[in-house]
Amino acid sequence: MGYLNGNLYVAAEEGKIDPMHQFEVQSMADLFTIGGQQIAFTNSALWMLVTLAALWMFMLGGMKRELVPGRWQAAVEGVTGFISSMMTTNIGPEGRKYTPYVFSLFMFILFANLLGMLPLGIIGLHPFTVTSHLTVTGVLAIVSFSIVLVVGFLRHGLHFFSLFVPHGAPWWMMPILVPVEFVSFMVRPFSLGLRLFVAMTAGHILLKVLAGFVINGLNAEAAWVPAVVSLPSFILMIGISVLELLVAAIQAYVFALLTSLYINDAVNLH
Amino acid sequence: MDAEAARLLGAGLAAIGVGMAALGVGNVFGSFLESALRNPAAADSQQGRLFIGFAAAELLGLLAFVVAMILLFVVGA
Numbered sequence: 001m002g003y004l005n006g007n008l009y010v011a012a013e014e015g016k017i018d019p020m021h022q023f024e025v026q027s028m029a030d031l032f033t034i035g036g037q038q039i040a041f042t043n044s045a046l047w048m049l050v051t052l053a054a055l056w057m058f059m060l061g062g063m064k065r066e067l068v069p070g071r072w073q074a075a076v077e078g079v080t081g082f083i084s085s086m087m088t089t090n091i092g093p094e095g096r097k098y099t100p101y102v103f104s105l106f107m108f109i110l111f112a113n114l115l116g117m118l119p120l121g122i123i124g125l126h127p128f129t130v131t132s133h134l135t136v137t138g139v140l141a142i143v144s145f146s147i148v149l150v151v152g153f154l155r156h157g158l159h160f161f162s163l164f165v166p167h168g169a170p171w172w173m174m175p176i177l178v179p180v181e182f183v184s185f186m187v188r189p190f191s192l193g194l195r196l197f198v199a200m201t202a203g204h205i206l207l208k209v210l211a212g213f214v215i216n217g218l219n220a221e222a223a224w225v226p227a228v229v230s231l232p233s234f235i236l237m238i239g240i241s242v243l244e245l246l247v248a249a250i251q252a253y254v255f256a257l258l259t260s261l262y263i264n265d266a267v268n269l270h
Numbered sequence: 271m272d273a274e275a276a277r278l279l280g281a282g283l284a285a286i287g288v289g290m291a292a293l294g295v296g297n298v299f300g301s302f303l304e305s306a307l308r309n310p311a312a313a314d315s316q317q318g319r320l321f322i323g324f325a326a327a328e329l330l331g332l333l334a335f336v337v338a339m340i341l342l343f344v345v346g347a
Contacts, residue, residue, distance in 0.1 A: 020343065090318065191329055198332040201339075254325045257318060 017212035047128040090260045106256035113248030132200040141193035144259045152266035203244045284338035291331020298323040
C-alpha cells in the first residue's frame with residue numbers, strides 16, 4: 001500500500017474494519033500473579049460463565065419431573081434422550097456410563113456456539129465465542145482423549161495396543177498398517193479440537209467481513225454504493241447467520257459423536 | 271517474486287482447498303440422500319456415519335483455511 005499518498009493511506013486505515021478484533025482476549029479484572037504470570041478474569045472466562053449459567057437454567061427449568069412434560073421439560077428430555085440414544089447405538093449398553101460426560105460436552109459446546117452468535121453488538125455488548133479459541137477446544141479435546149486412554153488402559157491393560165492391529169489384515173501388511181493406525185489415533189485430539197475452533201472462527205470472520213462491507217458501503221461518498229453493496233451484503237449476512245446456527249449445532253454434534261466413537265474404541269477395541 | 275506477494279498469493283491459493291472440501295461435503299450429503307431415497311427405512315440408522323463422513327471431509331477444508339490464516343496472520347505479518 002506504499003504507493004498511496006499519505007492522506008489516502010490514513011483514510012483507508014481508519015475505514016478498515018478488523019475482522020480479527022472479535023477474537024481478542026481482554027482482561028476484565030487483573031486478579032493476581034503466580035510466578036510472574038498474570039491471572040486475570042477475561043472476557044473469555046466471563047462468556048464461559050454465561051454459557052454455564054444458561055446451561056444451568058436450561059437444565060433446572062426442565063428437571064421438575066412432571067408426569068406430563070411441559071414444553072420445557074420436553075425440550076430437555078429431547079436433548080438427553082438424543083445423547084443417550086447416540087451413546088447406546090455407538091458403544092452399546094456400557095455407553096450409559098459415559099453419557100453424562102458427552103452430554104455436558106455437547107451442551108457446553110452448543111451453548112457456547114449459540115451465545116457467541118447473539119447479536120448483542122447492537123446494544124453495545126461484545127459477545128465472545130469461547131469455542132473460537134484453540135486453547136478452549138484443545139482442552140476439551142485433550143479431556144476426551146485422556147478419557148479414551150484411561151478407559152482403554154484400565155479395561156484392557158497393554159492389550160489396548162491391539163487397537164493398532166486391524167482384524168483380518170495379512171501379517172506382512174503390519175509394518176505399514178500399524179504405523180498408519182498409530183498416527184491416525186494420535187492425530188485425533190488435534191483434529192477434534194481444530195475442527196471446532198476453525199469452523200467457529202471461519203464463520204465469525206465471514207460475518208464480520210460482510211458487516212465491514214455494509215458499514216463501509218453506508219459510509220461511501222457515492223450515493224449508489226449503499227444500495228449496490230450494503231443491501232446485498234446485509235441480506236447475505238442474514239442467510240449466513242442462519243447457516244452459522246446450523247454449523248453451531250452440527251459442530252457440537254460432531255464433537256460429541258466423535259468422542260463417543262473414540263470411547264467406543266477404548267471400551268470395545270474395534 | 272517478492273516474499274510478501276508470495277505470502278498473499280499462497281493465502282489466496284489455499285482458498286482452492288476450501289472449495290475442494292465443498293465438493294467433498296456435497297458428495298457426502300448427495301450420496302447419502304441418493305441412497306436414503308432408495309431405502310428410506312434404513313436412512314435414520316446411518317445418520318451417525320453420515321456425520322462422520324461429513325466431519326472427515328470438512329476437516330480437510332478447514333485445514334486449508336488454517337493454512338491461509340497462518341500465511342496471513344502468523345508468517346511475517
